[in-house]
Amino acid sequence: MNATELDILRLVQRHFPVLAEKALQEEIMSVGKLYHFKAGQVIQDYGGYIKLVPLLLSGSIKVQREDEEGNELLLYFLEAGQTCSMSFSCCMMNKQSDIRTVAEEDVSMIGIPIQYVDEWMRKYQSWKNFVMRSYDQRMRDLIKTIDSIAFKKMDERLLEYLRQKVQVNTNPVLSTTHQAIAYDLNASREAISRLLKQLEKQGKVRLGRNKIELLD
């Protein structure tokens, strides 16, 4: 047992307490590897085959979808202690990725080679629960996003987006551009600018170049 393996064991115990079974922890320790991504780095792109299931230790990941014309849309964010449900379904079916994942903030994660994911479902109750809970959580987030797109006006969507973004980032002052937000929400930059101006007048945000502060 080397140093990294011990690190992984400690990290799992710390960030994924639900994976409590000793034998499972030992397996994760021996097959899992640590990965790091810088903010903005693409972790999984469309069409790529997923070979790892991530256990997110720190940082956050943006999960997005793109249509034929190249319009992007934010689906949801992943935070520490979570995993990517899409990677489960993709690897079970041995399918190509339907989504793209980008590091929102610097990411460190444990990668589990996909061949174990299925096997552990049968072997370990806690792993199975973990997978099921992850699906449930993701489903909720997705439904929220769909609601937002289907029923809410752009200004509400924008506020919700900003709240999520603040929650997911360590820095309460967001450093992003109106254009980037427009891409995430699949809206025009001008619309975002105008809505942000309104929000500023209402005292809900403070704006600067490349800076948005959400005042709650």
Place this chain on the structure above:
DNA sequence: ACATTAAGTGATT
């Protein structure tokens, strides 16, 4: 000082 990029504005559909 100049070029580049982000943000603001008004008109049109």
Place this chain on the structure above:
DNA sequence: AATCACTTAATGT
């Protein structure tokens, strides 16, 4: 709310 055409402001070299 999108798009266009343009202006103004902030920032990097």
